[in-house]
Amino acid sequence: MSHSSDRATSLAIFCKVVDNFGDIGICWRLARQLQREHGVAVTLWVDDLASFRRICPQIDVALGVQQAAGVTVRHWGGQDGSFNPGEIADIVIEFFACDIPPGYIAAMAQCQPHPVWLNLEGLTAEEWVEGCHQLTSPRHGMIKHFFFPGFTDKTGGLLREAGLEQRRRQFQADPLAMQAFLSQFGVTPGEMAALKVSLFCYPHAPVAELLAAWEAGSEPIVCLVPEGVAFDAVSRFIGADAVAGVSHTQGALTVRVLPFVAQDDYDKLLWVCDVNFVRGEDSFVRAQWAGKPFIWHIYPQDENLHHVKLRAFLQRYAFDADGAIDSLIEASECWNGARVAGQGWAPLWTALRADMPRIAGRAGAWQAQMHDNGDLAGNLLAFARLPR
Known part of the structure; x- marks a missing residue:
């Protein structure tokens, strides 16, 4: 990975709120746990801060960037914006194939080495998941990996914080x-x-x-x-x-x-x-x-x-x-x-x-x-x- 040993691993999660509170609920749990238990510097990109606020009352829907529970929360608006390679996380997670901004992907491609790019999929008990977990997919000159939560030891398991x-x-x-x-x-x-x-x-x-x-x-x-x-x-x-x-x-x-x-x-x-x-x-x-x-x-x-x-x-x-x-x-x-x-x-x-x-x-x-x-x-x- 591209992070140096003297700084925390950086990680970005991109979340589009589809199912009211389920999508942001999962991403918020994951973001907090990675920050609290593993010392990861997490940025959570969310397109719907109003839904987020229902489960995390401290969220200010008017702010484009804010801190919550040690996580940087950024509003993912309609404007793609431009990103410099220095702003790109070491690990980039798109939740449930949500199509992260093209500008961010272009900046990822300029990084050496490339960020670890993961598509965190939805949870299912279907057997085919075990065969697709951790599969690779070439994208924009990089490699994306599919990561499946699941109910067996051949999947990524379920979200569960320590304690x-x-x-x-x-x-x-x-x-x-x-x-x-x-x-x-x-x-x-x-x-x-x-x-x-x-x-x-x-x-x-x-x-x-x-x-x-x-x-x-x-x-x-x-x-x-x-x-x-x-x-x-x-x-x-x-x-x-x-x-x-x-x-x-x-x-x-x-x-x-x-x-x-x-x-x-x-x-x-x-x-x-x-x-x-x-x-x-x-x-x-x-x-x-x-x-x-x-x-x-x-x-x-x-x-x-x-x-x-x-x-x-x-x-x-x-x-x-x-x-x-x-x-x-x-x-x-x-x-x-x-x-x-x-x-x-x-x-x-x-x-x-x-x-x-x-x-x-x-x-x-x-x-x-x-x-x-x-x-x-x-x-x-x-x-x-x-x-x-």
């Missing part, structure tokens, strides 16, 4: 800390004794049907949903606009709308809930590190390609020593529209609830298995620093 598991265990071993965390959202001591579910999904999820099943059930359930998520369905249940701070109890169900929280607090929400509904990639990975039962709402793709990705994951995840966990597979497929819930959500939920101890056991075993693959940031940096 995450220790923080989770300490938090979950402290009932007062968990109670204090929930009470800031208005959760009462009585509600804390109920089954707690976090709900984070895309608008097309069958939320109204699920809420109706919970409402008509016999078990008290508290559903904690971030503001703006499933807005229409939650508003209908509450009988008013689903804005942060409002709540409503009907039948066995209480729904509470939470303010959008920073990433570290979202982790605590996953840790304190009994079941987590998550979406996209970032919250999906955090749910796996939480070690709790979860249902994944995958980002929709044309021609239902996301159903292929969903089933590839379930083929790995929803099986234990006794075979397929049918309730988890069926509920996951119905939640994503890959299967019709013929009898409605009440029997789906009843079956899922009955299997919850088994699903929790699988969640813990899976978490340990993923831990053994190493962490994405460390694996990526080790690959980038290989002699070339």
Whole structure:
């Protein structure tokens, strides 16, 4: 690599925000971890600072360049701008084939040696990933490498910062800390004794049907949903606009709308809930590190390609020593529209609830298995620093 031994490795991440908070969530986690744990000088280029600000409130949307958590954040606007070779990072990451500025690429080509150029791909459990991980592609007189996160030791692994598991265990071993965390959202001591579910999904999820099943059930359930998520369905249940701070109890169900929280607090929400509904990639990975039962709402793709990705994951995840966990597979497929819930959500939920101890056991075993693959940031940096 082109950095000298007397200065920190420099690294640039280019992020275009497509999936609201998922893309920037992943890139922000990666940037912070590389800076904190590996001493890398990170510049994060982002095209949508407003979305970034939702998960990192200190971001000023009016600034073209700013510092946040030791990371240089630059707004990636419409103007390409010109770059000098001295401004180019040692390692350049484009997230999910986002086409970094032509001027930056031209300046990369002038560097000797060339920067290590990585395309950090999206997460999938499909088997073909293992064969494509670390493959090369000639570009503009340079070599780009494809780097895939994944669920096996033949991939780059999953994002996981050092100390995450220790923080989770300490938090979950402290009932007062968990109670204090929930009470800031208005959760009462009585509600804390109920089954707690976090709900984070895309608008097309069958939320109204699920809420109706919970409402008509016999078990008290508290559903904690971030503001703006499933807005229409939650508003209908509450009988008013689903804005942060409002709540409503009907039948066995209480729904509470939470303010959008920073990433570290979202982790605590996953840790304190009994079941987590998550979406996209970032919250999906955090749910796996939480070690709790979860249902994944995958980002929709044309021609239902996301159903292929969903089933590839379930083929790995929803099986234990006794075979397929049918309730988890069926509920996951119905939640994503890959299967019709013929009898409605009440029997789906009843079956899922009955299997919850088994699903929790699988969640813990899976978490340990993923831990053994190493962490994405460390694996990526080790690959980038290989002699070339």
